[in-house]
Amino acid sequence: MTKRTVYRIPPCPIWDLEATESWLGDLAEQGLHLKRMHSLLDFAAFQAGLAQPTRYRLTADSRRGGLTNGPQPDPEAVQLAQALGWQYVDRCGGLEIWRTDDPAAPELNTDPALQALTLARMNRQTLGQMAGYLVQLLLNSLFFFGSALFWVQGGPILILAALGLWAGLPILLGLAVLWADCGLRLWGLARQRRKLAHGRELDHKKNWRIGKNRWWVWRGTSAVLTFAMLASILWLQLGSEAAYTRPLEESAFPLMPAPLAEELGAEPKLRPEYNTNRMTSHSDPLFTYREANQWAYLRTAQGTITLDWDITYIRTATPWLSHQAATALRHARRFGAFSRAEVQTVSGLAADEAFTWDNGFSTVLLLRRGREVARVQLFSHYADDTADALPLDVWAPLLAERLSG
Amino acid sequence: MPKQPLVLLTETMFYVLMAFTQGPMCGADAAAFIHQRTGGRVPIGPATLYTILGKFEKEQYITQVEMEGRKRTYAITAKGRAAYEAELARLRQCVADAEGGTTP
Numbered sequence: 001m002t003k004r005t006v007y008r009i010p011p012c013p014i015w016d017l018e019a020t021e022s023w024l025g026d027l028a029e030q031g032l033h034l035k036r037m038h039s040l041l042d043f044a045a046f047q048a049g050l051a052q053p054t055r056y057r058l059t060a061d062s063r064r065g066g067l068t069n070g071p072q073p074d075p076e077a078v079q080l081a082q083a084l085g086w087q088y089v090d091r092c093g094g095l096e097i098w099r100t101d102d103p104a105a106p107e108l109n110t111d112p113a114l115q116a117l118t119l120a121r122m123n124r125q126t127l128g129q130m131a132g133y134l135v136q137l138l139l140n141s142l143f144f145f146g147s148a149l150f151w152v153q154g155g156p157i158l159i160l161a162a163l164g165l166w167a168g169l170p171i172l173l174g175l176a177v178l179w180a181d182c183g184l185r186l187w188g189l190a191r192q193r194r195k196l197a198h199g200r201e202l203d204h205k206k207n208w209r210i211g212k213n214r215w216w217v218w219r220g221t222s223a224v225l226t227f228a229m230l231a232s233i234l235w236l237q238l239g240s241e242a243a244y245t246r247p248l249e250e251s252a253f254p255l256m257p258a259p260l261a262e263e264l265g266a267e268p269k270l271r272p273e274y275n276t277n278r279m280t281s282h283s284d285p286l287f288t289y290r291e292a293n294q295w296a297y298l299r300t301a302q303g304t305i306t307l308d309w310d311i312t313y314i315r316t317a318t319p320w321l322s323h324q325a326a327t328a329l330r331h332a333r334r335f336g337a338f339s340r341a342e343v344q345t346v347s348g349l350a351a352d353e354a355f356t357w358d359n360g361f362s363t364v365l366l367l368r369r370g371r372e373v374a375r376v377q378l379f380s381h382y383a384d385d386t387a388d389a390l391p392l393d394v395w396a397p398l399l400a401e402r403l404s405g
Numbered sequence: 406m407p408k409q410p411l412v413l414l415t416e417t418m419f420y421v422l423m424a425f426t427q428g429p430m431c432g433a434d435a436a437a438f439i440h441q442r443t444g445g446r447v448p449i450g451p452a453t454l455y456t457i458l459g460k461f462e463k464e465q466y467i468t469q470v471e472m473e474g475r476k477r478t479y480a481i482t483a484k485g486r487a488a489y490e491a492e493l494a495r496l497r498q499c500v501a502d503a504e505g506g507t508t509p
Contacts, residue, residue: 075474077452079476081452106449109452113415114460
């Protein structure tokens with residue numbers, strides 16, 4: 001007898017119990033007997049042998065303790081199956097596959113109402129999986145983009161806007177595919193469950209050829225999109241690793257001290273223990289820049305001004321996305337007590353949008369020009385005075401000029 | 406949807422519970438008993454039997470009294486016996502209703 005292994009791509013989803021059982025039975029009559037079913041890579045391995053009428057049946061996972069019991073089904077389930085003429089073959093997609101070539105063996109499931117209950121358990125698992133994908137996306141967002149953008153109101157929108165179309169789209173599409181896959185499974189299981197709940201048995205001889213092409217097209221599309229999503233995540237991670245810190249003087253983006261010092265004829269002095277740049281550049285349309293809690297001194301004729309600033313700078317793929325980013329940042333007024341601070345429009349600046357508000361500690365300026373958005377929070381004061389040393393109309397035009405659009 | 410306790414026994418469940426009223430036994434013995442008692446009229450598959458055993462154990466209708474390798478032996482509990490008696494009474498009433506009589 002030959003021991004050759006033959007591989008086949010399933011023509012139907014594993015959760016379509018009727019089609020899968022029918023397909024496996026048909027292949028057994030051609031001499032192909034299932035050895036393994038891989039859900040992740042989506043193929044089945046068969047052992048070529050004698051053509052033999054064989055019944056295949058799928059049941060919901062029998063492990064009572066869940067995954068903690070290991071990959072094998074509950075020993076009692078195997079013992080009962082063997083006692084009644086059935087053999088365990090493999091597990092795939094939350095289902096166990098059993099077979100028998102004994103025509104006298106009773107059906108694996110003889111009570112449709114009870115079988116419907118076991119499928120309901122699979123439904124709950126699928127819903128859990130959908131929630132898991134969402135949590136994973138949130139954790140990834142948090143991991144890749146840091147907490148600063150994520151936790152503010154509108155943060156996730158801001159992240160997507162900052163990502164632009166290049167990396168955000170595959171991630172969103174990939175997630176949509178994973179969700180759609182779960183949705184299809186829920187729909188398919190619900191259809192079979194309804195049938196069973198009405199006391200009807202599943203059709204073990206269903207024509208699995210119907211819908212075969214549609215299923216393959218869907219699997220191909222979802223595989224490509226899932227791959228694109230994983231590639232995007234990897235690319236973003238590599239981009240994050242490439243983020244670097246460098247001295248303020250070398251920064252390409254405008255920093256507060258240099259233009260202000262020039263404007264005021266002052267001498268800037270940085271506080272190196274505080275001043276670091278963090279610049280993350282994934283590609284041209286994906287550029288984020290952040291300076292948080294930066295400190296510097298400006299020595300002027302009137303005295304030394306202490307500057308404390310915080311910049312969030314985003315360059316997006318399109319002006320529309322930068323508008324979304326600006327809107328999200330405008331709504332991301334943190335510090336609860338000041339979240340109702342009145343937002344005022346600033347006119348006369350070289351920008352498409354310009355807003356300002358007081359967050360209780362300092363003045364915030366939000367600028368958008370073309371694809372660029374900058375949110376700057378500046379606190380400036382003389383040593384003996386906590387009032388703003390530099391009014392907005394001094395530093396806002398300087399900042400607006402630095403945005404190229 | 407929240408899990409609900411058993412309200413009504415299906416025919417198969419009733420027969421499985423009936424098997425355990427005969428004394429402690431394993432699942433395969435219960436299947437053999439049902440086959441013999443019904444003359445094969447009520448088929449019971451291994452997956453169905455396994456699901457019922459799990460459900461009955463959870464509902465405390467039966468309890469595991471012995472484990473020998475992969476084979477588990479169960480015994481009916483007082484709660485299980487009460488459920489069986491209640492279902493039996495309900496079925497008797499059904500038959501009586503059908504025959505136009507009163508409660509037996």
